[in-house]
Amino acid sequence: MAYGAAAAHGEHHDHHPTGWKRWVYSTNHKDIGTMYIVLSLIAALVGGLMSWYIRLELAEPGLQHITDTQFYNVLVTAHGFIMVFFVVMPAMIGGFGNWFVPLMIGAPDMAFPRMNNISFWLTAAGFVLLMLSAVVGDGPGTGWTVYPPLSSVAFHPGPSVDFGILALHVAGAGSILGAINLIVTIFNMRAPGMTMHRMPLFVWSILVTAFLLVLALPVLAGALTMLLTDRNFGTHFYEVAGGGDPLLWQHLFWFFGHPEVYIIILPAFGIISQIVSTFSKKPVFGYLGMAYAMVAIGVVGFVVWAHHMYTSGITVNSRAYFTVATLIIAVPTGIKIFSWLATMWGGSIEFKVPMMYAIGFIWLFVLGGVTGVVLANAGIDFALHDTYYVVAHFHYVMAIAAIFAMFAAWYYWIGKMAGKQYPEGMAKLQFWVFFIGVNVLFFPQHFLGLAGMPRRIPDYPDVYAGWNMVSSVGAAITAVGTLMFFLVMFYTYRAGRPVSVANPWGEGATTLEWTVPSPAPFHTHEEMPVIAGGAHGHGGHGHGQMRPAE
Amino acid sequence: MHREVGRPPMNARGRNIRLTAGLLTGAVGLMLGVALYSPSLYRMFCEATGYEGTPKTQNVARSRYTAADAVTVRFDANVNSALPWRFHPAQRSVRVRLGEETLVHYTAVNQSDQPVTGTATFNVIPEKAAPYFSKIECFCFTEQTLAPGQEVSMPVVFYVDPALADDVNARDATTITLSYTFHRAEGGTAQQGSAPRIAVAPTAASGG
Numbered sequence: 001m002a003y004g005a006a007a008a009h010g011e012h013h014d015h016h017p018t019g020w021k022r023w024v025y026s027t028n029h030k031d032i033g034t035m036y037i038v039l040s041l042i043a044a045l046v047g048g049l050m051s052w053y054i055r056l057e058l059a060e061p062g063l064q065h066i067t068d069t070q071f072y073n074v075l076v077t078a079h080g081f082i083m084v085f086f087v088v089m090p091a092m093i094g095g096f097g098n099w100f101v102p103l104m105i106g107a108p109d110m111a112f113p114r115m116n117n118i119s120f121w122l123t124a125a126g127f128v129l130l131m132l133s134a135v136v137g138d139g140p141g142t143g144w145t146v147y148p149p150l151s152s153v154a155f156h157p158g159p160s161v162d163f164g165i166l167a168l169h170v171a172g173a174g175s176i177l178g179a180i181n182l183i184v185t186i187f188n189m190r191a192p193g194m195t196m197h198r199m200p201l202f203v204w205s206i207l208v209t210a211f212l213l214v215l216a217l218p219v220l221a222g223a224l225t226m227l228l229t230d231r232n233f234g235t236h237f238y239e240v241a242g243g244g245d246p247l248l249w250q251h252l253f254w255f256f257g258h259p260e261v262y263i264i265i266l267p268a269f270g271i272i273s274q275i276v277s278t279f280s281k282k283p284v285f286g287y288l289g290m291a292y293a294m295v296a297i298g299v300v301g302f303v304v305w306a307h308h309m310y311t312s313g314i315t316v317n318s319r320a321y322f323t324v325a326t327l328i329i330a331v332p333t334g335i336k337i338f339s340w341l342a343t344m345w346g347g348s349i350e351f352k353v354p355m356m357y358a359i360g361f362i363w364l365f366v367l368g369g370v371t372g373v374v375l376a377n378a379g380i381d382f383a384l385h386d387t388y389y390v391v392a393h394f395h396y397v398m399a400i401a402a403i404f405a406m407f408a409a410w411y412y413w414i415g416k417m418a419g420k421q422y423p424e425g426m427a428k429l430q431f432w433v434f435f436i437g438v439n440v441l442f443f444p445q446h447f448l449g450l451a452g453m454p455r456r457i458p459d460y461p462d463v464y465a466g467w468n469m470v471s472s473v474g475a476a477i478t479a480v481g482t483l484m485f486f487l488v489m490f491y492t493y494r495a496g497r498p499v500s501v502a503n504p505w506g507e508g509a510t511t512l513e514w515t516v517p518s519p520a521p522f523h524t525h526e527e528m529p530v531i532a533g534g535a536h537g538h539g540g541h542g543h544g545q546m547r548p549a550e
Numbered sequence: 551m552h553r554e555v556g557r558p559p560m561n562a563r564g565r566n567i568r569l570t571a572g573l574l575t576g577a578v579g580l581m582l583g584v585a586l587y588s589p590s591l592y593r594m595f596c597e598a599t600g601y602e603g604t605p606k607t608q609n610v611a612r613s614r615y616t617a618a619d620a621v622t623v624r625f626d627a628n629v630n631s632a633l634p635w636r637f638h639p640a641q642r643s644v645r646v647r648l649g650e651e652t653l654v655h656y657t658a659v660n661q662s663d664q665p666v667t668g669t670a671t672f673n674v675i676p677e678k679a680a681p682y683f684s685k686i687e688c689f690c691f692t693e694q695t696l697a698p699g700q701e702v703s704m705p706v707v708f709y710v711d712p713a714l715a716d717d718v719n720a721r722d723a724t725t726i727t728l729s730y731t732f733h734r735a736e737g738g739t740a741q742q743g744s745a746p747r748i749a750v751a752p753t754a755a756s757g758g
Contacts, residue, residue, distance in 0.1 A: 111567050180574045188567045218578050222585025237589050240671050241630065241733030248592050252585060315677060316719075 016522050027113035029098045030520060032120050034417070036094030039124055040087050040406075046131070047082035050075045052479055055441075059472035061462050072458040073141025078134050080144030081164070084264065085171050086127045088402045092267035093213075094120060094178055096409050097206045099417060101182060103513035103520065104200045106191025106529045111184040119178035126171025133163030140164040143456060145253060146227065148238040148246045153231050162231060165224045172217045179213035182206055191512075193531030197291075200511045201284060204291045205270025208298040209263050215302070216259035223252035247312055254305035261398050262301045265365075266294055268405030269336055272358045274511065275412050276340050279355035280347030281508035286339045293332035293339075300329050310378045311385045319378035326376035333369060337362065350508075353427040357408035360435050361401050368397025371446065386456075389449025392442050400438045407434070407485065415504050419519030420496030427488050434481030441474030604673065604680055619715050620647045623708070626729035627656060633734040634662035635696070640703065648712040651686065656704045656730065660696035667695040667735040672728065679723040682714035693735045 016022060026032050054075055057066040066072045098116065102109055110116045133140055137158025142151040151161050186207045190199070199207075226237040227249065236242025238249045277284045284290055307326045310319055340362055349355065371393040375381050384390060415421045444467035453464045460468065503514035512531075516524045584591075596604040623646055625639035640655040660666050672690045674680040687707040696702060708728070715721050 112571070176578055180571055180578075183574055184567055184570045187570050188563055214574055214577050215581055218581035219585040222582050222588070225586065226589070240731070241669065241735070243669075243671065244589065245592065245596075248589060251592070252588060313677065 025117065026120075027109070027117055028522060029102050029109045029113070029116060030417075030522070030524075032116050033095050033098035033100075035120055036090045036098060036123070037096075037410075039120075039127065040091035040095060043082050043086035043090070043127055047079050047087055048479070048482060050079040050082070052475055054079065055472045055475035057458055058460075058468050060469065061460055061465050063459055066458055069458055070138050070141045073143070073456065074134055074139035076456055077140050077143055077164075078130065081130055081168075082127075083399060084144065084260065085168070085175075086123070086130070088264045088399075088406070089175060090123055091406050092264070092271075092402070092409075093175070093182070093206065093209060094123065096202075096271065096406075096413065097178075097182060097209075097267065100413065100513055101185060101203055101206055102189070103516065103524060104203050104511050105186065105189060105194050106512055106525050106531065107185060107189035108523065108525050108528075110181050111189055112181050115177050115181050119174045119181065122174030122177070123171050126167045126169075126174060129163055129167035129170060133160045133167055136160050136163055145257070146224075146249075147253075148227065148230070148249050151227060151231075152238065162228065165228050168224055169221060172221050175213050176217050179210035179217075182210040183214070186210075191525070191528045191531055197288065198531060199291075200270075201273035201287070201290055201294075202267070202270035202511075205266045205268075205273075205294055208294045209266045212259045212263050212266070212298050212301065216256045216263070219252055220256035220260075223249060223256070247309075250309050250312060251305070254308045255302070257308065258305045259298070259301045261394070262297055264402050265398055266297065268361065268402050269294060271405045271409045271412070272340065272361050273343075275354045275358040275408050276343050277510075278412070278505050278508040279350045279352055279358070280344045281350070281506070282343055282347040283510075284339065285342035285345075286335070289335050290339050293335040296332040297329060300325065300332070304329065307376055307378075307381070310381045323376055323378045327373065330369070330373055333365075337366060337369075352411075352505075353422065353424065353431055354408045354412035356428065356431045357404050357411065360431070361404040361408060364396050364401045364404060364438070368393055368395075368401060372397055384449060386454055387449035388445040388453045388455055391455050392445035392449060395442045395445075400442065403438075407431075410489075412505075413513075414492060414496075415499040416513055416516075416518050416520055418493060418496070419499050420492050421499050421504065422488055422492045422496060426484070426491065430481060430484040430488050433477060433484055437474055437477030437479075437481045439474070441471055441478050444468075444470045444474070599681065619712075620645055621710055621714070621723070622646075622725045623652070623710070624725060624727045625654060625656070626727055628729065628731040630731065630733040633668050633732055634666060635660055635668060635732060637730070637732050646710060648710050648715060651707060651709045653705060653707050656689075656706065657701060658694065658696065658704060658732065659701040660698060663698045665695055665697050667693050668732045669693050669735040670730045670732045672730045675727045675729065676720075676723050678717075678720040679710075679714060679726045682711040682717070682720065683726060683728070684709055684711060690730075 016028065017025065023031060023035060026035070053066070054072070057064065057072065063069075066075070098110070101107075137160040138156070140146075140151070140156060140161045140163075142156065142161060142164075146161070146164070149155060186199070186203060190196075226235065229235040230237050230239060230244075236244040238244050238246045240246065273284050273290060304322060304326045306314055306318060306322045310322070314322075340358075371389065375384060375390060375393055411422055411427060447467050448464055448471070451464065453460055453468075499518040502517055503509050504518065505514065512525075512529060513520070515529065622643055624643040625641065627637045627639050629635050629637045636659040638657055640657055644652060644654060646652045658668070669692070670690055672688070674683045685706060685708045687705060689704045689706070694702070694704075706728070710726065714723065
């Protein structure tokens, strides 16, 4: 229809560049999405190896494996940066976002295909720079928060922190461009009939995430630039001696940093909504509530940043405000949890691996959310600040929950992306090993934190030995689960059952990506689909698809 | 492959795409600008509210001298290890009535054998009293160069705003500490606060 005569484009169907040019010069949203996912897998292995090395050192009191404590700090820093910027964000936003946003809204590609290419390669370059930062000088041992004065020339005189800043600048620029591309695509490239209120929730989640990126990342860029000039050009933005203030960094960093954690978890919300709906064979309960809950989380996420700074000497009135504002976030997240459960309620639930990972996600997110409500209280946070309780909290609510959503998405969409189906039995085993592993790994860290064990320290008193050993055993189980995932992936590509139908999941999968062949051809939706139906008619959220009311 | 954008029915969409992209680029620029301007915004905010113990700096004392209440003001002095100075208050504490203008002195001695330039930062504890602690004259953020062995006396004129007694959250602050820290000035281009620059009257080396 609106997209012109198909005859003029038919020749494009099987005509695309081959060899390295197909990838390096790619302007195809699917190929770029695949490259993002590959980058994320590589980065996940690097970041994962670092965390297992950290857990190896922490298994017993004393310094056994990492005797250079600066190197320990470098590992902690790089693990955080890699997991946030080069694992979760590329996979969720660049990977699945690129792959499925155009497919789900009926667009032939992204609005700016060449900008899409540069977004990816900036991200990849950022990853290389970050790896370089760890091997020049002493490495950045600043933690991912890069607080001055620790990150100033006085304590990190070498070029490693500058490399790290450059890495974040480059990756941040890539993310901003990618976010602009996604927003423009979602606002302007929807197929006829695909109104905003008919968009699948995954598209909504990516839309909100992209807005957070556009508004938050420039603040990080500004703060990093000032740190860079403080370090190299004699300014004193964060230097008390020159009239600056290191707390300014904390305010700027967390004004970015708090939305950043929602940038990580919001796409996960979208993925889980699609999967829970598909395998419950029901539209999502409360579609509009789900969409606007994500918008609310995004908005409120910008006004709670100082809950990371309760112990920095902010006034009691500020602490009262930030406590209340933070607790308010429990309302929209509560709406989401409720609606997922209500979607499952009365549904014909099929426990395929994506659904198992989705339910695993809900478990992890609720548990991490509950400890978040605890930590939101400034009075309690004074005792728990910078302890392993915080480490356990954010790994549950954000890190492992996001990884679960990524696994869920991979299992859910691999048939569409690769045209091969994963082995169900092997994948179920992988789920259980991974699920048990991460819980054994992170749950005991609540006990360690409540007992006062500080984070970012490679050694600890003997009193913490027991649960640390349990936690490290959990890390080993998680490592096995991760290895199994790579085996499942290898098996799928080599010997996976071919997916012959457009929609292998049946009646529950109602979004547009299940209307194109599997694997999705190089070009899709060249003929724009027309979405018919009543209010919210499309995408499995529609009243039109619900059973008749009683 | 996407030349369709140029076709007549696509023109509106092409314009919308450019408009959306332009607005988003503007949003990125705005956020970047605000972040880069934030040091000034932050300082203005701290001075306006007394946040983080930033005392108010006034040019003239207000004449609201009514309260009979008095507070103890203690003086604290610190020197960054990179600065070879001795720095201490001439008096440990004074008892002042609210609203009363008070003159005190700090003393700094350059203990090295070469001229050294220093600059001081300050704060007030408890933080809740900071908005009521007004300095009329001080040496905050002004660069001081001391010749080898030179000793100077540095005046501070301050008063505690009587409104302190009316603030339910702050009136239990009966002891207020004014703290200075001297750092080595780097290159003489340190950021200046909006605090007035006060020339320091050097005293005889025998002074104390």
